[in-house]
Amino acid sequence: MKNIVQKTLAVMAAAGTLAAMPVHAAENGKFRVGVVTFLSGAAAGPFGVPSINGAKVLVDALNQGKVPAPYNVKGINGLEIETVVIDENGGATKQVEEFRNLAERHKVDAVVGYISSGDCLAISPVAEELGVPTVFFDCGTSRLFEENKTPRYVFRTGLDAAIDNIAAARYLVDSGRKVEAIAGIQQNYAWGQDSWGDFTAAIKQLKPGVKVTTEQFPKIFQGQYGAEISALALSNPDVIHSSFWGGDMEALVLQGNARGLFDKRSAILTCGESALDRFKGQASNGLIVGGRGPFGAFAPKNTLSDWFHAAYMAKNEIEPTYPAYKMVQAILGLKAAAEKAAAGKAGTVPGKDALVGAFSNLTFESVSGSVNMSRAKGHQALQGIAYGEYHYDAKTKKASLKNIKAYAGECVTPPDGTTAGEWIKAGFPGAKCGG
Amino acid sequence: MIHIDRSMVGLAAATLILAAAGGFVPDWLAFILTLALAKALVVQGVVLQMRAGLVSFGQGLFFCVGGYAVGMGGHFFGINDAPVLLLAGALAAVALAAVLGLLMTRYRDIFFAMLSLALSMILFGVLVKSSELGSTDGFNVHPATFFGLSFKTEAYKTALYLLTVLLAGGGALVLHLVHHSGLGRMWEAIRENEIRVEYLGLSPRWLLYANYLLAAAFAALGGGLTALATGHIDPEMSFWTTSGEFVFIALLGGTSHVAAPMVAAVLFAFVRTYAIEFTPHTWQMILGFVLLGIIVFLPKGLWSLVRSEKRAKA
Amino acid sequence: MTTFYAIFIDGMIYASWLFLVAAGLTVIYGVMRILNMAHGSFYAIGAYCAASMVGWYFSDFDGNPYLSYLLLIGCALVAGLVVGVVIEQGLLRFMYKRNELLMIIITYALLLILEDTTKLAFGVDPYFTYQPYALLGRSDIGGLAFANYDLLLVAVSAIIGLGCWLVLNRTHVGKVLRAVIHDREIAVAMGVNVRLMFAGTFIVGTTLGALAGALTAPSISVSPGIGVEVIVLAFAVVVVGGLGSIEGAIVGALLVGMTRSLAVHLAPQIELFVIYGVMSLVLAVRPQGLFGRTLARKI
Structure with missing residues (x-):
């Protein structure tokens, strides 16, 4: 009898130790962002990879202070950005589990991500419950703010389908x-x-x-x-x-x-x-x-979009498509909000409530022009959209x-x-x- | 009278220790354990069928019924008490299994596996077509009460964790008794040689029918708990890859002891979550190698570690 | 009337594709009793190899475009052969004594490993090699245009089906294989080298899978996950027809293909249920599939 109890406990304890092992320092002087997007499965090629490549280009440039104004402050509010990248493949249940890991184990300061509507709908109440500022960059379901009627920590910088x-x-x-x-x-x-x-x-x-x-x-x-x-x-x-x-x-x-x-x-x-x-x-x-908005080939010409287009092309040797722009827009929104919330106190991570307070109804400059967080009580971006005809030379x-x-x-x-x-x-x- | 053996005491002790641990472990760990133990309940049903020689690639069907019963109970019928919802889910699954079982018990081997897969995919199709239920996006589950008591965020998670631990532990105890009862022995006999069971004057078909119903009830309980824990349900619960994962965990643990599915489910959850974290691009490969390693070195599952040592001592 | 033609032709095209996808699976199951979950991965590997080679041929090499068809088939044969030999010799041959169920899980592990290996080798960006598809142009049949490539695929599929059948029923190797299928133990006792037969069958099976992928590659965008998508389709076709039977796979493919075509044209809303509906109905009437043998009950 002892044997079985011991064994069971040993396996559980081993799993527990494994789990407890890489406890990250919550405050290492960096701004930690969870980035969730498709790295495998059918959505990886068209959406996930351009978006993660866009995120990499932007985060690297932000950390080196190379992004044009108004984003020329290093990282976010002077703090280096550290990303925790998670694969969005595998369904909503798994994503909820991973989101909790991001929030409670990695103690991220914010999460940016989610392409699948089902994932957004499932994550939204969890983000509100855990109080993690979360920026959805792509998922297009109209139900997001129809169900989450009083959003506090959840934002969407992309448009509704x-x-x-x-x-x-x-x-x-x-x-x-x-x-x-x-x-x-x-x-x-x-x-x-x-x-x-x-x-x-x-x-x-x-x-x-x-x-x-x-x-x-x-x-x-x-x-x-x-x-x-x-x-x-x-x-x-x-x-x-x-x-x-x-x-x-x-x-x-x-x-x-x-x-x-x-x-x-x-x-x-x-x-x-x-x-x-x-x-x-x-x-x-x-x-x-x-x-799906003023992104990719529909993006207006401005300093930010010219810079991003060139930086993306230099690193990836392929034209950035709309998912890359949308991801960049989400991160820029987060940065703008965090810096507004820090109110001049450079080098600090603003409180979560201050951050979301600054984010709602924020107007920020992006690769798609000015973005107004003016819908869904200041949590949903309002932007134009364009269509055009494809022509091949x-x-x-x-x-x-x-x-x-x-x-x-x-x-x-x-x-x-x-x-x-x-x-x-x-x-x-x-x-x-x-x- | 019920003979209390070492396994039962061990299970009871492990359940109590896990329940007590609920007060200490961080929230994210409690959440992973909740999900893993809920999954273990489903896997218990899969193992139950395996002991009778049947492999279901469609246990997601009942898992999904359990989950949707909990979600719809809260949304459409105003039932918000977790135990009631779970019971309703289990009953719904058993009712469905009672009908499908009439057909399913005629099948063995690969045909049982494929037909069970087809049935769960038909439910998947129906749910995808149901826009009132959110199609593939599914819908969020209302927070539930526990025996009429409602809890705030932190306490809610602890309550759900405790409920899951108790159900997983209790379920394992019940199954342990069943496995060692006459019925359990007959199922093993069917696996070994169905025709000889017939010669004994028993009906393998009705024995398997009982097995099918019991497995369905366990799957629904697991599905209901998963729905309560994640707060969201979608048709993916009924997709064949979900069912495949249950079979995966069942073989990981082995079929020889009721504790094996629990250990395997917890281990699987950790391997997956860490594989995703450390190698976000190749976590499936890591999972594949772990599985392959276990099959090659421990063909009877993780539990054979416990068994072999025991035998060596004896 | 045009709808009638269309249903028939669309059904034939889809059925021939289904047969291509399912043939390797049923061959392997028939001889080795392995329900190969990794079959879809062989399909994906074939598709990726063909797409990348053909893409390279057209972008960096200004040859005769019609030679790309040879390249397509060549890629599939090489990929299938290499993957087949590596997996059979490196892993499976040590596992033949394990039971059928465990073999499913082994191939499931293989599927997980191969999925990521393919991703590492080819990346996640889709491959779009349309040239062989667009090259053949289209034909007008009863007022509706069809791609000649798709029509050609029907013929290729028929040839492969006929070839398999002939090998199995009209050659010495086929006779020996049938002996193995019928009773492995007696075949061994009669001096049949079962190991060799197994190795050969597995390699043929993987090559057929890779060939299906390579032939499909020009008409689709080759992206991660295409392998997983075809597994269930192939399973369904093979189960409907009767596991391990070539004739069964042909009939299963025709049944599923035609039913799906009917649904798309006349009731598009039920398309999602077609494949599982056909599978459930056939199994409900004939539990061992249309061409499956009922096994003798051994006491």
Whole structure:
């Protein structure tokens, strides 16, 4: 009997020692940031890797004090930034476990990350409970601040996915295309279902009487879209909408293009920008692509974006895509907030409450221009979004965007207190779209 | 009468020590232990089936039912008491198992494994299609009360930890008794030779049916506890890789003793969490090598360390 | 009417791809009784090797574009051979006495290791080697365009299926293999070198997996995780058809492929359930799969 008890305890104790071993000094004079993004799985290539590369470029430059003003203070508030990188792959349960590790074992000062909507929804209450300033840089679910109604520690510097699809509908109508019959092909999970729901609702508002010819929902990571392409082609829509991303999107574009699916009609890819340089002429010219905000090829020219573009190119020898910009935006927001909260006391880590207090309703400069944390009680960025047409020059082997049309944040974002769904159904009351 | 043996005393002692440790360990460690022990409960069910010669690659089905019962109970039916929710989840799983078991008990070996996988993937599909339940994003679980008592953040986690430890320990004790009962022996006999069991005048099918139901109840309990601990549920719980992980842990520990799944689940949680931390790019590879090492050097699982030493002394 | 054509052709194309993916799995199971969880990794390795070599061929080497097809197949053969030999000789041959269940877990460990190895070797950035796919152009069938590459894949798949069947049923090696499949112990007693048969089968199986990946690579974007995605598909096809049977894999692939095509064209909402639905239905009616043998009950 003793033997079994001893053994059990020995194994448990061994595990316990292993667990307790690398207890980091909580205060080592650095600003510790947990960075969570996909390092493995299908989202790593298109999203995770550009974002972590962007983070590396920015953090290195910040630590050397090489970023242009107003970010020329070393690190964050004069403290060197130390990152703890975690792989986002593996599902929400695992991410909650890892988030707790970051907060309680690594004692990070803040967490920046999360691409998957499911992860954001699961992390949000945990971040509030543990009181860790957490900046979501990419996940697009509208439910985030619909469920977390009184956010305190949770911020999102990226845009809501509803905005992608409202703007997509506006772009199609505003560009004077024939939009009488539409069809969609979406990955069969929350992202695809929500995107299609928002898009169809929005286009029905802007173009009453529009007909849906077919809606295809292949399994995510399916890769083979032969039957779907036939079904889309046979239903003969004027517009094909897709919220595909990553390898799925590239496969769809390649297989569809080879079969002339995009020849006689418009097609819009809400995440298309992330593969701008990867299509290599396999996408048809005139394909409409979005970048989930003023990021990547849609980023405005300013000192910060020029600097980031050059620094990223120098290190990675490839154009930075929107996930890289979004990650950088999140870290810049955190830095701006922390330095505002420290109120001139350089070399200190501001208190968590001071930090989140300074972050809410903050306006900060970013690679995408000025960012206003003015929605969801000051916790959600309000920014514009743009769409444009893909054009490939066979001579230079370069892709570029034409006919770009940008929409102001006020034009495509529901006001606080209204869900995206309600706002679209009501016909976008209060939308300010300018001329 | 129940004969109290060394294992039972050992289990009771380990449970008490773990429960007492709840007061000392840091929160993150308590959280990992909570999740690991909840998982151990599911693995107990997988081991239960393995002892009868069945391997399920779809135990995520009942794990998910348990989790969603807890989440939906709070969201749609206004039930917020953890024990009630867990019980409801277990009952729902047993009810589902009672229907599916009629079909499943006709299958053995790889066909049992694949059909169980298919069934859990059908539930996955249904949940992905249910936008009211958040599709793949799932939804957050309301904080629960414990026997009518509600706790604040810190105490809540401790209460949940204690509940998990008690259920894991209690569950292991019950299974230990079952394994050594006539029923448990019959399951082993089925694994060894089903036809001879039939010749004894018993029905392997109904014996396995009971086994299937019991395993489902354990999986649902584990799922419910996981949902309460993470505060979030999504269809991933029913995805085949989740079920694969349970089989993985079951083999890691070995099937010879009810303490093995608990030790294996805790060890697995630590290996994974440290692999992710130290080698964020290659943690799967580390996991693979650990698994391979255990299979090559300890083919009967971690528990064979305990067993072999005992035999050497004797 | 066009829809009818489309359903048939799309179904055939998808079925031929499914068969390619499943063939290696069923060969290995049939002879060795190993349900190879790492099969998807062989598929991924084949795809990655082909995509990187073909990508290199087109960017740095200005050769005849049609030679890239040879490169595609060559890559798959080399990759399959190397990986097969290394794994069989380095690991599996020491494990043959272990039970079937443990073999599943061993291959699961292999899957985890190979996933990260592939990632280390090829990175996580997707490989997009469209040239062999785009090169062949398209054909108009009944008012609907199809990619010639996909149509060609149907023929390739048929050839591979026929080849496997012929080897198994019309050659001496095939006879010996069937003896091993039927009763391993008696085969050994009859002087069959089972170890050699096992090694050969495993290498053929991995090569078929790698070939499936290489042939798929030009039509997709080769990215991390593609291997894991095909495992369950391949399992389902093989289980529907009957584990270890080539004819079964063909029929299983056709059944799943056609059903999926029907669903996509007529009821896209149920596409997600097709594969598991077919699998559950077939197993409910025929527990051992369509072409599976019922094992004699040994007392």
